[in-house]
Amino acid sequence: MSRETSSSVTGVLLDDDTLGLHDFAHTCAVEPHWVIERVESGLIELPAQGDGVDRVQWRFASTHVVRARRMAFVERTMDANPELAALVADLEEEIARLRRRLGD
Amino acid sequence: MDFKDYYQTLGVERGADAAAVKKAYRRLARKYHPDVSKEPDAAARMSELNEAYAVLSDPEKRAAYDTLGPQRPTGAGQGASGGERGAQGFQPPPGWASGFEFSGGPGGMEGEGADYSDFFESLFGHAAAAQGRGGGARQAARGRDHHARIDIDLADAYAGATRAMHLRSARLDGEGRVQPTERTLEVRIPQGVKEGQLIRLAGYGAPGGEGMPAGDLYLEVHFNPDARWQVEGRDVTQTLRVAPWEAALGGDVDVTTPAGGTLQVTVPAGSRPGRKLRLKGRGIPGNPAGDMYLVLDIVWPPADTPRARELYAAMARDLAFDPRADANPTPRS
Numbered sequence: 001m002s003r004e005t006s007s008s009v010t011g012v013l014l015d016d017d018t019l020g021l022h023d024f025a026h027t028c029a030v031e032p033h034w035v036i037e038r039v040e041s042g043l044i045e046l047p048a049q050g051d052g053v054d055r056v057q058w059r060f061a062s063t064h065v066v067r068a069r070r071m072a073f074v075e076r077t078m079d080a081n082p083e084l085a086a087l088v089a090d091l092e093e094e095i096a097r098l099r100r101r102l103g104d
Numbered sequence: 105m106d107f108k109d110y111y112q113t114l115g116v117e118r119g120a121d122a123a124a125v126k127k128a129y130r131r132l133a134r135k136y137h138p139d140v141s142k143e144p145d146a147a148a149r150m151s152e153l154n155e156a157y158a159v160l161s162d163p164e165k166r167a168a169y170d171t172l173g174p175q176r177p178t179g180a181g182q183g184a185s186g187g188e189r190g191a192q193g194f195q196p197p198p199g200w201a202s203g204f205e206f207s208g209g210p211g212g213m214e215g216e217g218a219d220y221s222d223f224f225e226s227l228f229g230h231a232a233a234a235q236g237r238g239g240g241a242r243q244a245a246r247g248r249d250h251h252a253r254i255d256i257d258l259a260d261a262y263a264g265a266t267r268a269m270h271l272r273s274a275r276l277d278g279e280g281r282v283q284p285t286e287r288t289l290e291v292r293i294p295q296g297v298k299e300g301q302l303i304r305l306a307g308y309g310a311p312g313g314e315g316m317p318a319g320d321l322y323l324e325v326h327f328n329p330d331a332r333w334q335v336e337g338r339d340v341t342q343t344l345r346v347a348p349w350e351a352a353l354g355g356d357v358d359v360t361t362p363a364g365g366t367l368q369v370t371v372p373a374g375s376r377p378g379r380k381l382r383l384k385g386r387g388i389p390g391n392p393a394g395d396m397y398l399v400l401d402i403v404w405p406p407a408d409t410p411r412a413r414e415l416y417a418a419m420a421r422d423l424a425f426d427p428r429a430d431a432n433p434t435p436r437s
Contacts, residue, residue, distance in 0.1 A: 008266070008290035011303035011323060027249045027322065062302040066324060069251070077157070078130060092139050100299065101334055 014062045024060040028068040035068065043086040044068060067093070108223045110156035110169065118170070122161065129157040155224050165228060247310035247319035254303070254323040256293060258333055258340070261325075261388045262363035264295040271308065271321070296390040297325050299335055333362055338394025340387045344369070345403045351375040359398065361386065369398065377402045 025032045036055060038044045044064055067089050074085040111118050114128045135141060136149040143149065159165045256265055271287045293303060302322045309319025327335060334341040344359060354373030358366050369381065379400045387394020407413045419425070 008292055009305055009308070010292040011294060011305050013294050013297055014302040014304055014322070026246065027320070029248065062298075062324075063300055065302055065322070066300060077133060095139060096300075100336070 014065070019060040019065070021055055021058050021060075024058075024064065024068070027065055028072060030068065030072050034072070038068070038071070038082055038086070041082065043071065043082055106223065107172070108155070108221060110159050113152050113156040114160065116160075125157070125160045129153060129161070152221075155221060159224070159228070169227070245313045246316045247312035249319040250309040250321045252321065252323055253326060254291075254293070255326050255328050256297075258327050258330060258335060258362040258388075259364060260293060261297050261327070262295065262361075265293045267291050267293060269323075291323070293325075296338070296388060296393075298338055298388065298390075299325065299327050301325050335388070338388035338390050338392075339397065340394060341397040341399060343401050344371075344381070344398040345401045346371055346375070348402055348404060351377075351400060351402050361396070371400070375400050 019027065021032055021035060025035050028035070035044070039046060039058065044067060046058060046060070046064075070089045070092060071082070071085040074080045074088045075082060078085075080088070111120070114125060114132065116124055116128045120128070132153050133150065136143060136146045136153060138147040138150055141150075159169050252269070254267060254269070256267070267290075269289045269291050271289055289305075289308070291303075291305065297303065302324055305321040305323065307318045308321035311318050332342055340362060342359075342362075344357070346357060349355075350357060350371050352374065354371055354375070356368050356370050359369050360366055367383065367386065369383070371381070372379075377400060381398040381400070383396040383398065385393045386396035405412060407416050
């Protein structure tokens with residue numbers, strides 16, 4: 001294997017409203033309609049953005065990326081329906097929260 | 105580079121059907137999923153399982169992989185299939201995947217691409233390489249985003265930090281063979297990052313199709329466990345141990361912060377255990393910055409000397425204190 005050393009690079013923090021619908025879908029390796037279905041059914045919750053906000057104005061945060069990737073993973077590998085995958089994601093988030101409280 | 109026996113990884117026979125492959129993967133995924141598994145090497149095993157399943161669950165990839173077959177011993181010769189093992193380990197023969205078209209777009213892989221092995225990368229992991237070896241017509245598209253986890257200390261979130269990361273990719277050599285490449289990247293982590301937040305390194309994901317940009321690399325930040333601090337968002341909570349007289353009479357005490365500095369904090373007189381003091385803006389920096397919460401814990405000196413026992417006895421005698429007064433029922437007259 002060849003090895004190269006690259007120069008330094010500064011990461012950019014993904015703020016709470018950074019990603020639009022299509023970038024979000026690309027990052028999660030899913031199709032935009034997959035995202036739309038799960039937002040509209042409440043499985044991915046966006047902050048209140050007012051009625052009538054166009055989908056292209058939706059903004060997603062880091063936490064949404066992690067959640068959506070977990071859900072997509074469970075749906076894909078376990079053939080789970082979206083609600084069950086969301087429940088698994090809920091439980092994983094709760095486990096992570098409790099572990100943080102324990103300092104585990 | 106070693107040959108990877110994906111059938112062995114999943115514990116199935118080479119002739120196993122798709123249902124058997126999926127069943128084996130699910131069983132092992134439940135056992136080794138890093139969010140729930142107690143196995144010490146769970147993350148590494150899960151990565152191996154994902155890689156094996158990515159190949160064996162995809163008919164095209166599996167068919168191409170099967171042409172490589174079990175690895176031949178050194179000196180057994182090299183054919184159009186079977187692969188080659190020399191001083192450098194396993195190498196797939198040139199053109200080994202001709203006639204196969206891997207699904208999944210550029211790179212032909214789903215999910216956790218950043219975690220796959222050199223073996224996988226050399227076979228399936230590079231769009232340009234796949235095109236170069238006649239992998240079939242592909243739609244030009246932006247490269248896939250990759251995801252990886254990075255563990256930092258809480259102090260790094262206060263001050264920022266630099267971490268070395270090793271990224272794997274693949275490129276064609278002069279003979280048209282795919283060569284795994286490892287690149288070391290010095291990543292500067294910005295101040296103010298939160299647990300679970302993503303850091304984007306633009307252009308460090310998978311290469312794009314012809315004329316299309318590369319994907320991005322996303323680093324998911326996690327703090328190394330530290331029993332001294334609990335973190336929620338940018339708020340940080342720690343226990344502040346105080347002496348009984350500091351809690352009773354009040355006073356100034358020094359507090360060591362995650363940033364490594366020292367703060368002087370005033371403990372109000374009459375404080376009880378569990379009282380929470382808020383230090384506004386002393387949590388993780390940001391806009392807005394988080395707060396720091398100090399939860400008081402009163403630590404009593406041991407009564408292990410005559411003088412200490414004398415002081416405790418004096419308190420018992422002079423204070424007429426009943427810590428169970430609220431709990432004891434009042435005698436009825």
